[in-house]
Amino acid sequence: MKIGFLGFGEVASTLAAGLLNNGAEVxxxxxxxxxxxxELAKETELNLCKSNRKLAESSDILISAVTPxxxxxxxxxxxxxxxxxxxxxxxxxxSTAEKALSYIENGKTADASIIGSVRKNGLNVNILVxxxxxxxxxxxxxxxxxxxxxxxxxxxxxAIKLLRSSFTKGISALLFETLYSAYKMGIDTEVLKYIAExxxxxxxxxxxxxIISSAVHSSRRAEEMGEVIxxxxxSSDAKMSKATGEFFKxxxxxxxxxxxWPGDYTEVFELIxxxxxxx
Amino acid sequence: MKIGFLGFGEVASTLAAGLLNNGAEVxxxxxxxxxxxxELAKETELNLCKSNRKLAESSDILISAVTPxxxxxxxxxxxxxxxxxxxxxxxxxxSTAEKALSYIENGKTADASIIGSVRKNGLNVNILVxxxxxxxxxxxxxxxxxxxxxxxxxxxxxAIKLLRSSFTKGISALLFETLYSAYKMGIDTEVLKYIAExxxxxxxxxxxxxIISSAVHSSRRAEEMGEVIxxxxxSSDAKMSKATGEFFKxxxxxxxxxxxWPGDYTEVFELIxxxxxxx
Numbered sequence: 096m097k098i099g100f101l102g103f104g105e106v107a108s109t110l111a112a113g114l115l116n117n118g119a120e121v122x123x124x125x126x127x128x129x130x131x132x133x134e135l136a137k138e139t140e141l142n143l144c145k146s147n148r149k150l151a152e153s154s155d156i157l158i159s160a161v162t163p164x165x166x167x168x169x170x171x172x173x174x175x176x177x178x179x180x181x182x183x184x185x186x187x188x189x190s191t192a193e194k195a196l197s198y199i200e201n202g203k204t205a206d207a208s209i210i211g212s213v214r215k216n217g218l219n220v221n222i223l224v225x226x227x228x229x230x231x232x233x234x235x236x237x238x239x240x241x242x243x244x245x246x247x248x249x250x251x252x253x254a255i256k257l258l259r260s261s262f263t264k265g266i267s268a269l270l271f272e273t274l275y276s277a278y279k280m281g282i283d284t285e286v287l288k289y290i291a292e293x294x295x296x297x298x299x300x301x302x303x304x305x306i307i308s309s310a311v312h313s314s315r316r317a318e319e320m321g322e323v324i325x326x327x328x329x330s331s332d333a334k335m336s337k338a339t340g341e342f343f344k345x346x347x348x349x350x351x352x353x354x355x356w357p358g359d360y361t362e363v364f365e366l367i368x369x370x371x372x373x374x
Numbered sequence: 375m376k377i378g379f380l381g382f383g384e385v386a387s388t389l390a391a392g393l394l395n396n397g398a399e400v401x402x403x404x405x406x407x408x409x410x411x412x413e414l415a416k417e418t419e420l421n422l423c424k425s426n427r428k429l430a431e432s433s434d435i436l437i438s439a440v441t442p443x444x445x446x447x448x449x450x451x452x453x454x455x456x457x458x459x460x461x462x463x464x465x466x467x468x469s470t471a472e473k474a475l476s477y478i479e480n481g482k483t484a485d486a487s488i489i490g491s492v493r494k495n496g497l498n499v500n501i502l503v504x505x506x507x508x509x510x511x512x513x514x515x516x517x518x519x520x521x522x523x524x525x526x527x528x529x530x531x532x533a534i535k536l537l538r539s540s541f542t543k544g545i546s547a548l549l550f551e552t553l554y555s556a557y558k559m560g561i562d563t564e565v566l567k568y569i570a571e572x573x574x575x576x577x578x579x580x581x582x583x584x585i586i587s588s589a590v591h592s593s594r595r596a597e598e599m600g601e602v603i604x605x606x607x608x609s610s611d612a613k614m615s616k617a618t619g620e621f622f623k624x625x626x627x628x629x630x631x632x633x634x635w636p637g638d639y640t641e642v643f644e645l646i647x648x649x650x651x652x653x
Contacts, residue, residue, distance in 0.1 A: 210568055223564070251561050258552050258565050263572060265548040265614075272606060272614045273541045279609040282530050285502070286537050289489055293542060297574065327551060330558040332624070335544075335551045338617030345611070 097122060097179075098235065099154030101147060101169050102161035103132050106184065106213050110160070110240070112139050113218025117238040124150045151176040156232060158182045158207075159195070167195045174198035180228045182207050188257055188322040189250030196226070196249055205229040206249045207242070208256035216241075225251035254326060261323035264316055265335055267305040268342040274306060278364045306360040309343070310350050317343035376401060376458075377514065378433030380426060380448050381440035382411050385463065385492050389437070389519070391418050392497025396517040403429045430455040435511060437461045437486075438474070446474045453477035459507045461486050467536055467601040468529030475505070475528055484508040485528045486521070487535035495520075504530035533605060540602035543595055544614055546584040547621040553585060557643045585639040588622070589629050596622035 098114055099122040100107040111121045121141040125133045136143065144150040151157055151173040159182065161169050166185040173181075181199045183192050184207040196204040205226030213220045218239050224232050225245040233242040245251050277286035291298040309316065320340030327333040349367050357363050377393055378401040379386040390400045400420040404412045415422065423429040430436055430452040438461065440448050445464040452460075460478045462471050463486040475483040484505030492499045497518050503511050504524040512521040524530050556565040570577040588595065599619035606612040628646050636642050 210571070223568075245564055246560060248560075251559060251564075254556070254559055255561050255564050255568055258556050258561075259568050259572070262548060262552045262569055265552075266545060269541060269544040269548065269614045269618075272610060272612065273537050273544075276606045276609045277533070277537050280530060280533055281525060281527075282534050282537075285524055285534050289502075289534055289538050290541055292489070293538070295574065295576065327555045330555045331551055333551065334617045334621050334624070335548045335614075338613045339548075342613050345613070 096120065096234075097153060097155045099123065099144070099150045099157040101150065101157065101159045101173065102165070103128065103136055104160065104162075106209065107158070107160040108135050108139060109213050109217055110158070111141055114235070114238050114240070115139065115141055117218075119235075119238045122150055122154060147173050148176045152178055155179040156182065156235065158184055160184050163187050163191075166191060167198075170195040170198040175200050177201055177203070179203065180205065180231045182224070182228075182232050184209065184222070186256070187253060189253040189326060191322075192253045193249050203228045203231070204249065205232050206252045207232065208252040210256060210259075223252040223255055225249065257323055257326060261320065261327070261336055261339070264320065264323075264343070265339045267309045267316075268339045270302055271306055271309050271346070272342065274302070274360070275364055275367065278361065279368070283361070283364075303360050306363060307357050309346065310353055310363040310366075311356065313343050313347040313350055317347055375399065375513075376432060376434045378402065378423070378429045378436040380429065380436065380438045380452065381444070382407065382415055383439065383441075385488065386437070386439040387414050387418060388492045388496055389439070390420055393514070393517050393519070394418065394420055396497075398514075398517045401429055401433060426452050427455045431457055434458040435461065435514065437463055439463050442466050442470075445470060446477075449474040449477040454479050456480055456482070458482065459484065459510045461503070461507075461511050463488065463501070465535070466532060468532040468605060470601075471532045472528050482507045482510070483528065484511050485531050486511065487531040489535060489538070502531040502534055504528065536602055536605060540599065540606070540615055540618070542584075543599065543602075543622070544618045546588045546595075547618045549581055550585055550588050550625070551621065553581070553639070554643055554646065557640065558647070562640070562643075582639050585642060586636050588625065589632055589642040589645075590635065592622050592626040592629055596626055 097120050100111055103123050115121050122144055124144040124147050125136045156179055163186050166187050177199050180203045182205050183195050192206040205224050205228045207222050207224040210221040219241050222242045223245050224242055226249045229244045233244050236242050274283050277283040287299055324333050324336045327336045349370055376399050379390055382402050394400050401423055403423040403426050404415045435458055442465050445466050456478050459482045461484050462474050471485040484503050484507045486501050486503040489500040498520050501521045502524050503521055505528045508523045512523050515521050553562050556562040566578055603612050603615045603619055606615045628649055
């Protein structure tokens with residue numbers, strides 16, 4: 096079976112190396128790519144195609160692992176040449192996945208999402224897949240992949256990833272708001288302690304790291320919430336998701352002076368407190 | 375040391391019985407109370423006063439354990455007669471605690487909150503206390519109580535309890551919104567499973583019970599969020615708490631046809647789905 100990769104960044108190169116090790120025939124195209132990518136491809140000793148069109152024409156399974164912004168563009172570029180099954184594994188929303196896959200003229204498509212870290216788990220990282228050709232993609236499990244078929248509709252795999260990450264962002268926002276209020280009253284340590292009694296082992300450590308990473312990544316999170324709100328609005332008012340999005344937008348405004356990784360969550364709160372005092 | 379209880383419901387009777395067992399002198403007043411309360415007081419073999427005034431005059435520590443709605447009224451009634459230290463242990467907001475305690479003319483007061491279940495833990499239940507006379511209340515630990523002094527300001531103990539319960543309500547709302555969206559897409563089982571991978575042991579079971587209890591208690595939770603919003607609004611816009619309050623208000627409207635305890639969370643979602651379809 097010939098497996099092709101569109102794109103050759105961390106995800107593609109890690110999966111390609113693992114597949115090669117387990118005896119699969121793996122292809123990519125490095126024309127016009129950076130020197131770093133070319134070197135990476137040569138190191139991996141995989142087969143190189145002259146163009147994406149050639150790659151699309153000769154792959155039994157073609158995996159798109161580009162950047163989120165390129166997902167639709169690359170699908171449009173190769174759409175009419177795809178002979179086998181086209182899998183979009185990019186970190187995109189269900190509606191973007193649908194749009195990208197609509198360009199694959201033979202209709203042999205599926206939408207995949209990586210749950211967890213490719214760096215940590217390598218070829219064994221958990222991959223969810225949904226869509227009409229999900230089962231064909233899951234055949235790669237014979238080369239050591241860990242692909243789990245979720246359903247037959249495009250978008251389901253992306254939606255699981257998106258809803259999961261929206262939930263954890265919401266918890267961070269909730270925690271931030273609650274704990275900032277507690278901090279202002281001088282009872283943040285106690286509130287953390289007594290919430291931990293309900294929420295169990297490890298809550299306190301994860302809470303502290305959630306507050307710090309919320310402050311540092313507020314801008315990106317506010318952006319990412321846009322896609323979630325679009326998705327959740329199809330079934331409800333998305334009150335909580337909208338509040339989460341608004342929360343991160345405002346946090347970004349309040350915290351834009353953050354220029355080093357905070358040592359503790361109280362540093363973050365102090366910064367906000369000082370800004371609000373000046374108003 | 376003479377310990378008096380205003381009110382003699384579950385909290386007071388459980389603590390009184392434990393204190394008596396450990397050799398304390400315990401008093402209450404049952405004039406004008408229900409037959410059930412009178413019987414409960416007699417069973418416990420504690421000392422009975424003729425009136426709340428007498429009780430207030432003769433107690434070294436007077437504990438108000440009435441219903442939330444009576445907390446201010448009873449403080450006003452006995453305020454000028456209190457000789458010892460007056461502890462408000464009712465489930466009320468920091469501002470209500472402050473109001474109630476303002477009627478205690480000698481100013482020997484503290485604000486206490488019960489964390490966890492008196493039924494399960496008895497005399498050993500965790501009690502937080504704050505206020506100028508918090509340390510005097512904590513002396514009851516010599517009779518086997520588990521009182522923890524938080525600080526010297528009235529309202530801190532109540533605030534910890536309120537913020538903790540607001541955080542858990544917010545998680546329930548977030549979970550409900552996320553999972554209902556997943557349910558509509560046919561991927562609720564998977565979303566629960568993959569969130570559980572981040573959130574750890576026991577998440578799935580607690581998530582299911584949170585969704586069911588949110589539906590059943592939506593009205594009470596919407597009401598309780600009012601106090602939280604008031605508190606959190608002092609330090610921020612309370613975006614997440616406001617959304618949580620709005621969420622439970624709307625859930626109450628959508629779910630008011632719920633007339634039996636649901637067997638599973640999908641029953642709750644089905645009910646909402648059917649209502650929305652009819653609109």
